Amino acid sequence: MILVNGEYKTHIPVTDRGFQYGDGLFETIEVKRGQAVFLEQHIDRLCKGCIRLHIPAPSLDILRFEITSLCNKFNTSSANTGDCVLKIIITRGSGGRGYRQPDIIEPTRIISVHPWPDYPQDYAKQGITARFCQTRVGLNPLLAGLKHLNRLEQVMARAEWNDPDIQEGFMLDINGHIIEGTMSNAFFVKDGVLHTPTLFHAGIAGIIRGLIIELAHRNHITVSEHLFFTEALLSADEVFVTNSIIGIWPIKQLETTTYCVGPVTQQLQIWLHQFKLDQLNKEWDDPNV
Amino acid sequence: MILVNGEYKTHIPVTDRGFQYGDGLFETIEVKRGQAVFLEQHIDRLCKGCIRLHIPAPSLDILRFEITSLCNKFNTSSANTGDCVLKIIITRGSGGRGYRQPDIIEPTRIISVHPWPDYPQDYAKQGITARFCQTRVGLNPLLAGLKHLNRLEQVMARAEWNDPDIQEGFMLDINGHIIEGTMSNAFFVKDGVLHTPTLFHAGIAGIIRGLIIELAHRNHITVSEHLFFTEALLSADEVFVTNSIIGIWPIKQLETTTYCVGPVTQQLQIWLHQFKLDQLNKEWDDPNV
Known part of the structure; x- marks a missing residue:
């Protein structure tokens, strides 16, 4: 339609x-x-x-x-x-x-x-499996942050795997910095601090990404926007990805590294759900949290 | 149609x-x-x-x-x-x-x-005026060389000027290397050597670009494909741009620097014209050379 x-x-x-x-x-x-x-x-x-x-x-x-x-x-x-x-x-x-x-x-x-896509509820509760993509995100400050129609990089990155047990792939820039998932923004938690890539040179400034940062600030969680390498994700306490359709999906496995669905991720899921209800002025239950 | x-x-x-x-x-x-x-x-x-x-x-x-x-x-x-x-x-x-x-x-x-576009014949004979664009070409080895449909960078670069006396703009990557024109490939001549940007990380591998390199090789002109900065263009003996519709357009002015239409550029125009006739098995006159 x-x-x-x-x-x-x-x-x-x-x-x-x-x-x-x-x-x-x-x-x-x-x-x-x-x-x-x-x-x-x-x-x-x-x-x-x-x-x-x-x-x-x-x-x-x-x-x-x-x-x-x-x-x-x-x-x-x-x-x-x-x-x-x-x-x-x-x-x-x-x-x-x-x-x-x-x-x-x-x-x-x-x-x-x-x-509405039929993603299993388990993805939000128990987490998903992710990988690193070979396809790099181009660096271009002029277009960085924009959700524009030039999305061939994401198409090529998503074409790298067919395994239905892998739900998302992390994309790096040509310097090896993590930028985002193929269809999501990336976050990790280490020692209670929430980290997410800066988007000055590449990536899409997601709506949920912005809300997560806002909700973290409101609740006195320190947020660090910076550039980091794959090692930071692999040594994180918690990793999750976000977009407007999936909300927050915890990562339970990235390549061979496994994670628990941690307390910061779960708390952010609850706050995001409540924020959504407040905005819509409704009182629904979210089956995912 | x-x-x-x-x-x-x-x-x-x-x-x-x-x-x-x-x-x-x-x-x-x-x-x-x-x-x-x-x-x-x-x-x-x-x-x-x-x-x-x-x-x-x-x-x-x-x-x-x-x-x-x-x-x-x-x-x-x-x-x-x-x-x-x-x-x-x-x-x-x-x-x-x-x-x-x-x-x-x-x-x-x-x-x-x-x-067929109504470009004045003067452009090929006397040369055109060009500028440097602020919009950068993104760096992405996976897509470099391809003439793909993600062309927002070129649209934004071409939108930088309305002056009808400027016919082309050179685009740089985020490191300041010259990559190409908004709709063309870039060449310069210095001390008899033909230079053009490498396209490993960005840019379109133009058909005329490829033919120019081939014609230069055949005629014992040294061709150097490498990354260079704006200074190299500004201190060149000859500068020209190429694409399949314009053929070869010499640059007569780039920002405030002026150039003559040099002998290498003119010779390449003649060779390209002859090569075109040979391929088509025809004997037309090219009004531009």
């Missing part, structure tokens, strides 16, 4: 610069019982990304209206629980000459909903 | 991974009097790129048939001279879960023709 510039469509022009050059941005959002989770944070990141790429930001009224319409339509169209994944794509639209952008930019706005 | 998997269409599915992630490759080819120039070299690069990205390469018989059909149709559809630009895009098609590619890949094959 896809809205392209407000109309139900399945196709976009070949000329769209999102297709020709990856000239755009996207957001992936959890929809819980019909409500988009952390929607304001996602919209805020999308608009800031548009500013950085010099793409006119979409009308927020229209965006919110279309998101609500699509979620409602999705939920009434079948026996859904109201849980789904919402994706927003904003591109620079068509036009321009080669890489040069058109004088008047008419962005393309795509909103789509997708079935 | 666009062929999508052999059918005349203008749109592709939103789900195409070329659109979602830039998960694909492209070629931009000169068509001269109805014939695709250096076609075998372009097809060879495309197929090698497919191998590197694990995308099944298209059938070369179908590809050649469609290219010929489209060029013929374009040339008979209006009062064309037979000169146009041909673009081929190959993507991983639709499917898969997130970045993970589908188990069975059904690539998308897009062939399109576009009017």
